[in-house]
Amino acid sequence: MYHPTVARLTYRGLLGRRRAFILFALPALLIVISVVIRVLTGADDDTAVNVLGGFALATMVPLIGVIAGTGAIGPEIDDGSVIYxxxxxxxxxTVILTKLIVAIGVTVVFSAVPTLIAGFVLNGNSQQIAVAYAAAAAVASVAYSAIFLLLGTVTRHAVVAGLVYALVWESLFGSLIPGARTLSVQQWSLALAQKIGAEGAISSDVGLPLALTLLIGVTAAATWYASRKLRTLTLAGEE
Known part of the structure; x- marks a missing residue:
């Protein structure tokens, strides 16, 4: 299920100069913002929730997911090297699962870890807020990686489609429109954060059992369909 050579090539492609700059820039921005806020306002639980929920989980995590998920296979399809x-x-x-594992690993490292650090900076993990949001970022990374990897197999404009989904659906509609929240990876992952955090510290519009079911279902469905599309692409290339 895991192919070391495919993984090595995927890591090399994802951590190239341009993608690596964006991958490092977003977490660095989060930590800088957290340090500045802590220095100016001191430790505050509400501020920590606003920063970790409003910027880290709602914006940074899906954007890193776009970079890692689409970058794991999209460029190879665009230039035709995937046929080789x-x-x-x-x-x-095996190719899809390996690339998904790599994308998940990259997304978790560049989103969940900085979220944890930022949480400790903001309020020292009071009410388990830092750990809760880091766990939410980790599970969201899995779903985002699968969704955006799928986009990389179905369209040559995967990055654009991913950005629209991440910035418009997740960050805008998913935060403002009640009905859209139940269909948001962000809200599903928040259900886990709500469970881990102190009572009343974090809230989600989705219950934890439903959220976990949706996270697993979407990840599995996206992975299966990406494998199916890759088989179709191979047949087309060989003809």
Missing amino acids: LLSKPVKRH
């Missing part, structure tokens, strides 16, 4: 990869004796679902 798929001509090797590697099962198609």
